[in-house]
Amino acid sequence: MRKLAIYGAGGHGRVVADTASLLGWQEIVFYDESWPQHQKNSIWPVVGNYEKLLVNLASYDGVIVAFGDCVVRLEKTRELASLRAPIISLVHPMAFVSANATLGLGSVVFAGAVINVEAQVGEASIINTGATVDHDCIIGPGVHVCPGANISGGVEVGESSWIGVGSCVRHGIKIGANVMVGAGAVIVKDVPDGATMISVLASQIHS
Numbered sequence: 001m002r003k004l005a006i007y008g009a010g011g012h013g014r015v016v017a018d019t020a021s022l023l024g025w026q027e028i029v030f031y032d033e034s035w036p037q038h039q040k041n042s043i044w045p046v047v048g049n050y051e052k053l054l055v056n057l058a059s060y061d062g063v064i065v066a067f068g069d070c071v072v073r074l075e076k077t078r079e080l081a082s083l084r085a086p087i088i089s090l091v092h093p094m095a096f097v098s099a100n101a102t103l104g105l106g107s108v109v110f111a112g113a114v115i116n117v118e119a120q121v122g123e124a125s126i127i128n129t130g131a132t133v134d135h136d137c138i139i140g141p142g143v144h145v146c147p148g149a150n151i152s153g154g155v156e157v158g159e160s161s162w163i164g165v166g167s168c169v170r171h172g173i174k175i176g177a178n179v180m181v182g183a184g185a186v187i188v189k190d191v192p193d194g195a196t197m198i199s200v201l202a203s204q205i206h207s
């Protein structure tokens with residue numbers, strides 16, 4: 001029986017568990033700092049906190065970190081990998097990842113998402129429901145491309161940035177690290193590290 005431990009028992013963790021279950025992981029358990037108060041996450045048990053996970057690491061075939069916070073997810077994935085945890089990635093059976101794209105360890109690709117040819121996605125990233133990452137993009141570690149966001153070809157996104165739900169990024173743009181792209185934003189210029197970006201500013205430029 002293949003056993004999977006998920007660290008982070010929130011809503012994102014539930015989608016990770018559901019995806020893992022579709023992919024044939026038979027025994028799925030959560031670890032979270034809210035244990036022992038919190039004993040279940042949907043149908044899956046919460047069996048301990050981080051300390052307990054470290055003690056039990058050897059008994060799992062797979063381990064994945066499922067915090068929504070990009071910095072924490074990346075940090076904990078790296079820490080567990082350095083302790084030789086068997087970190088896995090998950091691609092939902094209804095997602096498309098090109099055979100000529102790369103996906104880092106600890107990353108997840110959810111239903112309806114597309115990662116196109118020659119794109120590179122770093123470790124501990126989330127390519128969420130229906131999001132697209134087009135050809136030749138370089139998506140850094142710990143990035144979250146939220147549901148329905150569209151990233152055009154050749155875009156670079158720095159470490160731990162958040163590409164908000166339904167946003168869209170023009171081809172060839174460079175987005176820095178720790179950037180927050182707001183829900184529905186349209187990005188047509190490079191974005192510096194740490195910036196928060198909002199709005200769709202369409203205006204007439206030709207008659």
Ligand SMILES: CC(C)(COP(=O)(O)OP(=O)(O)OC[C@H]1O[C@@H](n2cnc3c(N)ncnc32)[C@H](O)[C@@H]1OP(=O)(O)O)[C@@H](O)C(=O)NCCC(=O)NCCS
Nearest residue numbers: 128146147163164165180181182183184185196197198199
């Ligand atoms: C951009 C964002 C980070 C700003 O969050 P915040 O700093 O807490 O900002 P607030 O909610 O206090 O809003 C500040 C102002 O910006 C506006 N605003 C916030 N987000 C906006 C957005 N995405 N587009 C346009 N305006 C926005 C608010 O209406 C508010 O305007 P007001 O001052 O006129 O009332 C956040 O709203 C957002 O869009 N996050 C992305 C969420 C997401 O992708 N979730 C997916 C989960 S899987």
